[in-house]
Amino acid sequence: MDTKRNSVKSRTRALIMIITLMMMAIATLGAMAQSEMKAARVVTDMRNRSVAIPHEVKRIIALDAGSLRLVSYLDATDLVIAVEDDGHGREKSQYEFFNLATYRIAHPELRDLPSIGSAANHEGIIASEADLIISSAVDGATLDQLQNILGIPVFAVDVDVELYDRERFYAQNEILGVVLNREERAKELNEGIKAVLSDLESRRAQVREPKRAYAGGMMFYGPADLLRTTGDFLPFDLVGAVNVMESNPTGNRQPYMTSLEDLIAAEPDYIFLDAANITLSQAGYTGNKATLDALVPAFSNQEVYSTFVYKYYGTNWEHQLVNVYAVGSTLYPELYSDFTIREKAEEIWALFFTVPLSFDAVCEAQHVVPGRVDWFN
């Protein structure tokens, strides 16, 4: 009995040994394969995927809304080898939306890059021999599939992050800085934004009587009139104003359509409208002029203003910060009297894009007339 038990024991021991040896062998082989992949490093992207990327990224393509904007923030447009058709001056229509995204004004050379169509043009992307794809697609499975088809690492960015979630915004810049070897630039950008936000915070702390304001004409998956509003308008929260509208009832904090009656019930004293939808908003106003003039204080007092395009091909974070100052100097001129909006905008654009942009040039290219609207004349 004992010998039998011993033999079973020794057999088990031998089996464990063999398995351990096999696992070690596989691990060694795996490590060798890893080192063969040209010294790749593994990073975690913004969708919590582990992506093995080359040590030195030299040729990138940014796909879908907002991803190229983030690349431009990190001063890495020189790595971009091709652009999508969408929004890059190659739209298959007569409309000129190219300049609505400020990074394209800062980097006009992007327009001359070869086209790879869209994320669906797999062969074109493979042929371009990019060594990294940056995508703002949301779904992990889509990203994995794209990576498998292309055989090129796909790094996911989150372009829906707002400056409400600052830590995530900073973390994204940092990890993208690591990926693109722009760590210094990422640090400089994050420090710069932190400085802007703390400047705003010190001004906000001095607000005695918060003013009541409404944000309309929000661009969100397409154009809309003054009834497309949001309860989470960053400029109002950062300058210390009361947003007369509630947050999106579905809880996603995004813009939504409201009704004429809700706008009237909210009784805002100030209205800020996104420049992208100013014409539609004006049409919405003229259609109900008598009613709005009589019942909404902002219209009766002509306190209606236009702000820089906030959402176009993803979130325009730099414009959002310019808008904070624009809203602040409208609502609380005494707290924001130490600069002109022209100076402030150029300062913020320089922080984000590293290249100087002229206020007039941006306004003209984006058809923005900042300040009070001219509907009442």
Added chain:
Amino acid sequence: MEDTPSALSSEGGRYQAYRRRKRLLVALLVVAVAAAVFIALSIGSIKIPFSRVLSSLLLFDRSGQGRIVWDVRLVRVLAALLVGASLSLSGTMMQSVLRNSLASPYTLGLSSAAAFGASVAIVFFGAGTSTTSTIIVSDIFTVAASAFAFSLLSTAAILILTLLTTITAEGMVLAGIAIGSIFSAGLTLMQYLANSVQLSAIVSWTFGDLGRANWRSLSIIASALAPILLLSLFFRWDFNAMDSGEDTAKGLGVRTSALRIGGMLASSILSAVVVSSFGTIAFIGLLGPHIARRLFGGDHRFLLIASPLIGALVLLASDTLARTILTPMVLPVGILTSLLGGPLFISLLIAGRKR
């Protein structure tokens, strides 16, 4: 049925009772619509007492809260009534002249054609170019005009097919479905050609939304609905004859092809006006006529009045729900009519089978 001669007078009495009953039912419907109007006018984010709603409405008082009642709520309420009535009337006429209970502006491809027309305007004609301080101009008039033109084009195509090949009523329905699918494909192509901004403009156009209503668009719809409703009532006996079969109708002296073409043309124009101003509001054109048939049978003397009333009632109820359920967010009513209309329609079918 009693066949004895002595029953003739009681037969007449029964007919009188039948008419009385149906008239009472129509009167009840009118009361229900009126009640729905008052309820809808009293609901909203601004609290207005019911008595104030009533007095401002009856006294034409447009001051203070009266302005909310008149210029904010009434516009939307009237839009729901007119649109619901128009689509439902179109459906009733189409179902009668095509002798097919599946016919409606939506199933005959009219909505697809309108959506295609709107997308063509958004992608190709001036619905996005810039003037002075303009970035995005969805030129509402151009979009509506193009939607209108294309929905008439789809009707014309069906009618021409009918004239050229003398196809049957059933063939017309099939042709409508085929033409609708051609336009759906065209719409998909337009969406593919569009850039992100245009794409979203197309998608949001196709959500039927009564928030686009104003007094001008209401007057346009009213001036299409009124004459077409009167005209259809004038031909009510012809529609009834049509129900008992084309040959019987011909035998009764109805010019069936003229009625078919005229009815299709009138109902298409009516629904084209509605769809081009408000986008796709699915199912009302099917739901209204079917509820009306369930309540009133196939007699067009009552159907042509009841069906628009029911369409108006259903759309008003849906829209009131759409604008209050997630306040301050407003849902496009087109989503709700399909969402609620689908199950309602299925329950109608089940109830019909049980009977």
